[in-house]
Amino acid sequence: MYMKFTDQGYNIEKFDILGGSPSAVANDRAGNLLFYYNGCSIYNRQHQVMENGNDINVGSAQYDYYCGNPIGIGYLNIRSGDVILPLPEEESKHYLFHLRLVSPSDTSSLFDQLSYSEIDMSDGLGRVVQKNQLLLADSLHDAIAAVRHGNGRDWWIVIPRGINRQFWKILLRPEGPGTPTLQTLPSPYSPFTVTYQVSVDFPPFELTLQPNEYGFESWAGQATFSPDGTKYCRIIKSGDVEIYDFDRCSGELRLRRLIPVPPYKHYPEIPLIACGLAVSPNSRYLYFNTNEELYQFDMCEAHLEQGDYELIAEWDRNLKDTAANFFQMRNGPDGKIYMGASVGVRGLHVIHEPDRAGQVCHFEQHGVVLPRFNTWIINYFPNFNLYDLPGSPCDTLGIDDPYPHPPVYAFDEVRIFPNPANEEVKLYLPQCDGVRVQVWNITGQLVQDLPFVPGMTAYSIDVSDWASGAYIIAVYVDTKKPVIKKLIVTH
DSSP: OEEEEETTEEEEEOOOOOOOSOOEEEEOTTOOEEEEEOSSOEEETTSSBOBTOOSTTTTOHHHHHHTTOSSOOTTOOOSSOEEEEEETTEEEEEEEEEEEEEEEETTEEEEEEEEEEEEEOTTSSOEEEEEEEEEEEEEEOSOOEEEEOTBSSOEEEEEEBSSSEEEEEEEEETTEEOOOEEEEEOOOSOOOOOOEEEEOSSTTSEEEEOOOHHHHHSSSOEEEEOTTSSEEEEEETTTEEEEEEEOTTTOOEEEEEEEEOOOOSSOTTSOOOOOEEEEOTTSOEEEEEOSSEEEEEEOOHHHHTTOOOEEEEEOOOOOSSSOOOOOOEEEOTTSOEEEOOSSOEEEEEEESOTTSOGGGGOEEEEEEEEEEEEOSOOOOOOOTTOOBOTTSTTOOSOOOOSSOOOOOOOOSSOEEESSSBSSEEEEEOOSSSOEEEEEEETTSOEEEEEEEEOSSSEEEEEOTTSOSEEEEEEEESSSSSOEEEEEEEOO
């Protein structure tokens, strides 16, 4: 299936090919499909294997079990290990970065290398000019993420190493992928001690297992950059969310916050089976989840190191079709966040307004109905609408962002502008935390009651249909004692 987004929403179309779970897609600037990868081959927009596009990622256990075999073994999957990026300064060429999964035994698997294949789209339907080129051989996590360099042209690609807190970083420039570099950070948590029990069909009929750190952590975590590129976030199965500052010039990571994920409410003794995360379009709110709960965390600077997260929703356990629990999340081009399940279901969950704090983010379980089953995978796309980092040392190429981001405001006091106002007035609110705002006219009538207005924003209030006159704006920065401002409206 694919979802095609327009200004009116999206439509879903289905088509039939044979392949496994890895999935990566390339679109042009208008959003039209160019080509895609299904873990076996690279297909053009006509859903035919591209010239020289077969046998991608040969040697992967996923390839051996799925490609050419209509009945694959379901656990040999790559969920977040593939991404397609255009070559800087030559967008007719693209690079597919693909992770390899191998299975040394019947009970173990690991991600052991990252490779790339180069695609030339100059003829419209495309051809693969080189494939399966080894870029990195190491134990890796199934959690690739990419972000635009601060020069507005190149791309950083980050993939965690399989153990400790180490990250491989690759810079994609007009010359192609650079040599991977490794950054090592102190491990922020105690030694790995997870154990759990499984039932078996032979004596003693129950086994207590202590999985190795790599095998446990590498499966089913997720990583992403905030849309503005300032934060790198990831969730790992031992139960930690990590938030890093990211320098788009140097590629350096700095750990800012470690958030232990709460255990399962109904089965607290069981380690996390799967988890996911995403960041709101305004780069402020981090959403993370277990199979059963979805949480929101405010990454506003004053809240980042000491603030707490909020429970948004619990899985409703609706068993229609199958149990659509919570798994990995992705940002949609419509400003919403979509969530899949860790089992095959005919639907997706949706966060409709992720830029809003708390329950008003409007999380809807089963909000998208699909025409066929989807298991585990939602494609990963970096933010293609992120460009240069103005004022930074690496903003040297003269590339300017055609989609400038709104400024972030931080004041010690509440401000309103303009005053007097005619069509609208903007509230400039202090610090991070949201506030309640009430507006009263001079006769004491309540004109508007806004239960939550986010801080550090220029919040607009339409006054075009208000009668000319004086108004009192009460801003509840302190819930007991509001800040009072006087507003004059003239038409």
